[in-house]
Amino acid sequence: MGKQALHHVTISVEVKEHGESDQWTHLFGFRKIESHIDNATDGRLFKINGQPIFIRGGNWILSDGLLRLSAKRYRTDIKFHADMNFNMIRCWGGGLAERPEFYHYCDMYGLLVWQEFWITGDVDGRGDPVSNPDGPLDHDLFMLCARDTVKLLRNHASLALWVGGNEQVPPKDINEALKNDLQLHPYFETPSETDKSPEEPSTASPKDPSLYLDGTRLYVQGSMWDGFANGKGDFTDGPYEIQYPESFFRDDFYKYGFNPEVGSVGMPVAATIRATMPPEGWRIPLFKKLPDGYTEEAPNPIWTYHKYIPYSKPSKVHDQIELYGTPKDLDDFCLKAQLVNYIQYRALLEGWTSRMWSKYTGVLIWKNQNPWTGLRGQFYDHLLDQTAGFFGCRCAAEPIHVQLNLATYSIENPKPVYFLLLKLYNMSDYGILSRNFYWLGNYKLLEPYRKKNVPLKITSKAFIKGSTYEIEMHVQNTSKKPDTRSSTYMNNFVRRDMEIDFDMEGDDSDLRVATINGTDAGVAFFLHFSVHEMKTDTKEGEDTRILPVHYSDNYFSLVPGEVMPVKISFEVPRGVTPRVTLSGWNYHSSHTVH
Template sequence: MAKIGKTRLDSGWLAARSTEIDLTGVQLTTTHPPSGPSSPWMEAAVPGTVLGTLVKNKLVPDPFYGLNNEAILDIADSGREYYTFWFFTTFECKLSGNQHVNLNFRAINYSAELYLNGHKENLPKGMFRRHSLDITDILHPDGKNLLAVLVHPPDHPGTIPPEGGQGGDHEIGKDVAAQYVEGWDWMAPIRDRNTGIWDEVSISVTGPVKITDPHLVSSFFDDYGRVYLHSTVELENKSSWTAECTLTLQVTTELENDVLLVENVQTEELSIPPGTSKQHTLLPAFFYKPNLWWPNGMGKQSLYNVVITADVKGFGESDSWSHHFGFRKIESVIDNATGGRLFKVNGQPIFIRGGNWILSDGLLRLSKERYMADIKFHADMNFNMMRCWGGGLAERPEFYHYCDIYGLLVWQEFWITGDCDGRGIPVSNPNGPLDHDLFLLCARDTVKLLRNHASLALWVGGNEQVPPKDINTALENDLQLHPLFRTEIAKSEEDLLLKSDQDPSQYLDGTRVYVQGSMWDGFANGKGDFTDGPYEIQNPEDFFKDDYYKYGFNPEVGSVGMPVAATIRATMPPEGWAIPLFKKLASGFIEEVPNPIWDYHKYIPYSKPGKVHDQIEMYGHPKNLDDFCEKAQLVNYFQYRALLEGWTSRMWTKYTGVLIWKTQNPWTGLRGQFYDHLHDQTAGFYGCRCAAEPVHVQLNLASYFVETSSQM
């Protein structure tokens, strides 16, 4: 009997370009499987992308080093077939009795044909959707199974105009996919547009009854002294007979020395007819004064382990699901005093100081270890929010897990950006992606994937743009707040029951605000005009001036981010080690002229002729790379410390929050980062850590008054 539970298929994969394989998928998974990594087959990066696989096998140069990316064939020039690849693996699975097994792909970009032991299934389009196939009846009798997947790139990979631009020619916006891949002012194009099996692959073995997508919601009353845990699950009976099922919910917390304390256990009996699915809402579990989950700087990130188990009479444990869950309530409204969006956690207002997040790695080489380091860096900077920008990913559960652990609230956007969806020259796709139903399917599936995480604070329709009207209306309806989350917490159990016209766990979400776009409804000027930014070097004292930024919450303000000299040497050949030319203008200002490699890696200068004198020259003319980078670190420190201190200076009187563009780089870029792609911090990291400490004393650089501040 196979073991009940999930097994990841993350090793032993092979890959080959489809045009170099004459065999069909049926042949590959029956009579002619590849025997190993011999040409044209190679070791594959799964999870990963085609380009990641080619880099792994040294068949293309590292696109993040120097100008190597220019030597890699772009899909616009090669055609989609060039980056259409076979992926092949084997796995063992032999069932017995009333066991069933599903093959799961958590994400594929962009569509695929799947062959298992000679049987074919089409995996439909969409970068942000899960695929789960019942393969019980097509497993090989001896338990050794052959799997081949033919992965196709996005339908509209687009071309890269010679002048570059935000999102290339915007064609990628016609698909439901990450949009940064055509290049941006901080990112070179990704040549395969991230084609591949880029997220987890697994098989999951169950008994007759399968658990799918449980939804957990906590509701509070009596001044957070008492709480209900609501839970709704989807149950599917895969057998040919009525399943008498015992559903158990258990909540535990971990004490010292790995001791588990059981906080709550409850069971319910139900019958599920053969071959049917049903949604079942358990009776709410009651807790008295549970430990609450707080954002970074406000308290502990208390997490409980929730386990839901389905036992079937005559079979035993059929399926089990677990998740770390934090009891907390997040509220978000437009603040009357500032006009900015105000967040409250567990009834306490929180001043937002955080950053914009693109993704961990531009080639989607994602790992738990890298995510852990990324998120811990943000917590160490005393940040309390990360915004997942709409041109990047619906971030992965591992990302959210570490945000739960380290207390980073997350603003998650869907896949709309103004640059690719409704503006630009020529005007990009004014109606967003071509397939609106596909967009909504991916959005709803993303909500189900992420909604149980304590750190998830806000859904946003898009970056500097709103989704098309029909999509936006559907999202507003799907993500409307449950009555319990539209008002203050209930004062009594009777009040709670009056508000609960329906169990909140039956909603798709119902606990977090949905905002249509990143510059609407309390962000920037709230009307969608371009009132975020700026994105360049500033005089440090300007951040403190009353006329620097007029609105209550700036979702994007950016500046420099030069890394240390060791990073330049590790990521560029010697010709890239030349520091910029300092061109003295008649006005007395300096224009920095970087070398071509720095320019390709999106270097942003430390001067702005006519406004900001060169901040590096303030410390003396740099002699060489080490001297330049050392002086740049001094500027990085003071630039970002002053930025955050300027916002802190008017905490609650003018501002409710600020998010810096951006905190990190998904490649070896030279702007807007507090640590580089090699995970080496810039001095901006330490400037932020100082300025955002929970209790902070600072000098107002405009008034020269000494000020103090507190996180809350």
């Protein structure tokens, strides 16, 4: 949503002849949020300060399964979402209302919040089997908590709407109470919304804003009602499994205007598996060939317990990891999974973008993160390390974006593997507005491409302030001298750097240049930075990563002559010396900068 204009208000109370008695300070912002059901798509459309916003975001479970809630983790979580160029987080009804710090950082980083009340078949007795169809047990206590939550959160500019429940509506008395308490002030009403919501209370509303419990945000009774999914409460969200990338672009993939939940795979990197599971959990799935030619993945029991979603869907989707060749071990499996993660989520968001406003008004991915060490849809794991899907989303959701429609492109000879680089330029100065890199065709041919020895030049400059590091990296593929007359190589420094949250001092003496010799010309494919603790005596499976880390980009590829700038920021524990490691598909020496 861009940089947020926020202001501080301070209110103090003074007692005559005794001075100040109390003081209260709050960060706030001015905005107007409007929402109505769009006539063209039948999906819910949001406007911020009069401007329509195409929603690209995801579902939030809760910060931590053991409720270890901290401002520091909240800041990392929310900044990760901003780094992905998301603009909405849905606080799912099976979770909770997070602490105020969560909403504070959403205010800071410009994330709209869909706040759901605690109504879902997953937790309140209306699941399978049904134990309490009128749940929750104590309706008065529920409404006491709901009203208290509204008062706690209503001053946050990021809060966009209230929703009664997940995939169902609250019991009638609770639903009517919420509708009454969360009536919109006339200034925030949308005529088209009033026309489409006959169940709204018909009594005249008072004009005095102080008489409203909120008054500035819409209340929708359930996550699949009133402009979400088919708008009638039927189970028309999803799917939640691996898809062919081109499927997201096809007209019959999803036929409703706003999908509140669509999900897929989420395998983390191998280091996370080793850090969170015993050695018997390091076994990769068995690949069982079925008579119809499809593959069925059989994961080990620990992965099954951690809700692993396979990269195949027998009889529907061929195994997407096998496209790169049968994996040999955990490292090989997780690396190939990252290739799939990147393509899967970039395609998902680009598929929705390709029909922006003509068919869709928004999409929320199930899910962004995990409150535990789960192995299904996620963009960063519970240890706060990003998957490649994180950067696939970041690419696809950038505000100005160039993309390829994977359902309509044609290749005459499907056997080779192709690399396609798209760049969108500003003609006045050839500044790059958007850069998008694809790999297409026969992925198995990427396996011999691993033997390519492509030379790189890495320039780094570190800024250190206490325990905080900010490192600026420039990585160049030097396998071909760039032709400065070609727009492919003009202004290689992509204009989508992360904002720096602190000021640091440094000079040219901090500049380091490293060259990696190579004899082959070609693409430096799927390069990946990571940050580790500098140690000489490590045990097998020991996790040396420093987490969390914020990257301006990662899992990127460079054509000959091209340069990529990457900003890396992180904090280190006391007494720890960090090292930044670069590795890649056809680059295995794990170059280290320290």
